[in-house]
Amino acid sequence: MNKVTKGMIGMAGFLxxxxxxxxxxxxxxxxxxxxxxxxxxxPTLGIQEPAExxxxxxxxxxxxxxxxxxxxxxxxxxxxxxxxTRLKVEEGYKxxxxxxxxxxxxxxxxFNLKRKDAPHLIQSVGANYNExxxxxxxxxxxxxxxxxxxxLREAEKHARHYIHxxxxxxxxxxxxxxxxxxxxxxxxxxxxxxxxxxxxxxDYQTAAQEMKDSKWYHQTKTRGPALYKLMKSVDSSRSSxx
Numbered sequence: 001m002n003k004v005t006k007g008m009i010g011m012a013g014f015l016x017x018x019x020x021x022x023x024x025x026x027x028x029x030x031x032x033x034x035x036x037x038x039x040x041x042x043p044t045l046g047i048q049e050p051a052e053x054x055x056x057x058x059x060x061x062x063x064x065x066x067x068x069x070x071x072x073x074x075x076x077x078x079x080x081x082x083x084x085t086r087l088k089v090e091e092g093y094k095x096x097x098x099x100x101x102x103x104x105x106x107x108x109x110x111f112n113l114k115r116k117d118a119p120h121l122i123q124s125v126g127a128n129y130n131e132x133x134x135x136x137x138x139x140x141x142x143x144x145x146x147x148x149x150x151x152l153r154e155a156e157k158h159a160r161h162y163i164h165x166x167x168x169x170x171x172x173x174x175x176x177x178x179x180x181x182x183x184x185x186x187x188x189x190x191x192x193x194x195x196x197x198x199x200x201x202x203d204y205q206t207a208a209q210e211m212k213d214s215k216w217y218h219q220t221k222t223r224g225p226a227l228y229k230l231m232k233s234v235d236s237s238r239s240s241x242x
Contacts, residue, residue: 079171108144155182
């Protein structure tokens with residue numbers, strides 16, 4: 001064996017050692033080989049799928065799931081911002097207790113101080129319920145918005161109970177439904193049976209008419225007519241095709 005051949009063999013061995021060391025160095029340090037779990041994936045991915053090679057049929061489903069994460073969230077947040085803006089205008093913003101049109105003690109953004117969970121929620125944001133109820137203590141902006149976001153989530157939760165595929169409805173429809181739920185509460189909202197049925201059928205023009213024919217429409221003065229116009233603006237035929 002000549003010197004050139006020996007040199008080539010030596011170089012090949014050196015490269016294989018280097019390559020082997022490099023490949024070893026990039027193995028995930030948080031998941032050593034002796035505790036290998038085929039279902040483990042890096043936590044930043046947020047998708048619990050096998051870490052091993054994924055069949056093509058499964059890969060297409062994964063891609064669809066990943067691609068669906070951004071667009072709906074952008075649209076959902078846009079709808080919520082519209083809802084927040086409307087509710088703040090309709091309910092008002094008052095850091096000290098006041099009485100609404102039905103003489104109910106209220107604070108913040110339409111927070112009913114006589115509801116059953118009011119003492120617990122007021123205490124949960126670090127305020128004294130009795131002092132708040134008597135008008136002797138004010139809520140901070142952070143406290144008001146914490147209560148508001150809680151009530152907003154509750155309104156959406158109840159809306160999903162009555163409206164099938166609520167999250168896939170047009171944004172304007174979701175704003176109207178959640179706004180009415182925030183204002184009425186689930187028990188009074190449930191009385192709008194024809195309105196609920198029309199929305200579940202995708203017949204938004206009939207839903208709008210049911211709103212206009214209700215006592216609530218006239219009692220709320222500006223709120224009812226504004227939400228009626230918003231529902232009326234939704235094209236039922238186009239929405240059903242979508």
